[in-house]
Structure formats: structure tokens, C-alpha cells
Amino acid sequence: MSPATPLKKPGDGATDALLLIDWFGTWDQAEPALLPRVAAAATTVARLVAQARRNDVPVIFANDNFGQWRSDFHAVINSAVDAGGKGAAVAERLAPGPGDYVILKPRHSAFFGTPLDLLLAHLQTERLLVAGVASDLCVLATAIDAHLRDREVVVVRDACAAASAARHRRAMDGIAAFGIGVASARQAAGLLAAARRR
Secondary structure: OOOOOOOOOOOOOOOEEEEEEOOOOOOOOOOOOHHHHHHHHHHHHHHHHHHHHHOOOOEEEEEEOOOOOOOOHHHHHHHHHHHOHHHHHHHHHHOOOOOOEEEEEOOOOOOOOOOHHHHHHHOOOOEEEEEEEOHHHHHHHHHHHHHHOOOEEEEEHHHOEOOOHHHHHHHHHHHHHOOOEEEOHHHHHHHHHOHHHO
């Protein structure tokens, strides 16, 4: 077992975790309107990531494997950087740090076919803050999946992006209709700041 991820003892776990969904890709298959919105939201996400790291809140990256079953997470990031443009800038800005966790996912939900649920149990996570792309696809699927697993979930609305404002708004409304929390980045920053005191 790697010394970077020792087994937790009862009472040692983080109560919150920040889950970042699908921030890395070449974007060649995405709708043209999506990438500028992703790039704009990445600024907010970078601030949340920095705050989570300062407060020892685990940061978990879950990203599509784009059907590349022999790939790994760093290869996905390298492909994004090599593609250039706004996607490369996002990848460089949000690249996982040495203390972060990374998971490749084969489908929309970050839970489907991945060890995410086991990782959250290992980290003793009580509340999951979610920021990702696209709001109406992978973020929606992941938030509902987490909710169905009886996890407390908060989707950070201005740290997510969709191909249009209308699609993003409908996704946030749908998530809220399930009884899942939806918060602003400012509210999420407050949760992260208080995470050590929970």
C-alpha cells in the first residue's frame, strides 16, 4: 500500500470531500458552446480546489476515459494539454496535486464502474461537494447517484458548466427537485472553510 494513502483510523477521516467531474479533455466531440463556459467556470473551481487543499479537504478528480480502456489519468491530462487552446489552459490550471485522488470513469456517473464509493467510505466522507461538466449530463448523473446512496451532496452551481445557460439552469432545478443541495461558490467556500470544525 502506498504511504501516500494510509488506512484511516476511526475518527481520522475528512467529513467533506470536493469532487471534480470531467474537467480534462480535448473537447473535439463537445458542443462548441461548452468549452468557453468550461473555461469561465474553471476560475471558480481553481479557487475551491485551493481552499479545499488549505483546509485538508480531500480533492477527488473523476474524469471520462473517452473509451480509452488502456489509458490512465495522466494520459488524459496530457492529451488535453497537447490539444492546446482553452482546454489545455483548463487542464494546466486544474491539474491534480500530489495529495489529490484521481479516478477514471467509463460512463456519465462518477460512481458507475469506479471505486468512488469505496474511496469516500475510506475517507469517512459525510458530505460531497460537486463541481463539474456538463451540468445536465455527468454532474446530474453523479449527484443523483450519490443521493440514491444516501450521501449528503451539494452541487456548486457556478462551478459547473453546460452548453447553454438554459440547460445549466434546468439541470440545477432538476438536481434541487431530488432534494439535493445546490449552492453558490461563495456558500461552498464557507462549507470548506468550516470543514475542520465539523
